[in-house]
Amino acid sequence: MDSGFIRRTYRSTAFVTGFVLFALASYGQFWALLPVAGGVALGLVLLWTLEALVRGVFTPERVSAARTNKSARPGRALLGAALVKYPLVGIVLWAAARYWNQREVMAFMGGFILVQAVIALRGVGRYMVERREDSRKTPSGKAP
Numbered sequence: 001m002d003s004g005f006i007r008r009t010y011r012s013t014a015f016v017t018g019f020v021l022f023a024l025a026s027y028g029q030f031w032a033l034l035p036v037a038g039g040v041a042l043g044l045v046l047l048w049t050l051e052a053l054v055r056g057v058f059t060p061e062r063v064s065a066a067r068t069n070k071s072a073r074p075g076r077a078l079l080g081a082a083l084v085k086y087p088l089v090g091i092v093l094w095a096a097a098r099y100w101n102q103r104e105v106m107a108f109m110g111g112f113i114l115v116q117a118v119i120a121l122r123g124v125g126r127y128m129v130e131r132r133e134d135s136r137k138t139p140s141g142k143a144p
Helices: 005-026 030-057 060-068 074-099 102-136
Strands: none
Touching (some): 005 030, 005 102, 030 074
């Protein structure tokens, strides 16, 4: 995957979310708009925090600095992020389950899964395009 994959994933997710919200509104399912949008927002925030953590901790400059300075180890950053991020996610999920009924919670989870589905389908699509391009090449490596 290239460095712009995540940025393009944000755009794809925004497009798909807009389409889903439009479809829900056009079928009169207004009760599901906020939960679906909330689930997508949670999924995007988690994706953004993962992206920021990877870019901030696992860049070549940071890795070489971590070898010389024990206080700059990536494990500390990962532990700190986990101790902050996952309790906050737990609080959001608790609040959703506490204040919404079952169908709103299911719509929230559907919105959250929508982000994961966009990522998976983009990866599968890229794999299929690469395989198709490889199969079009002749044994000499040149296109026909």
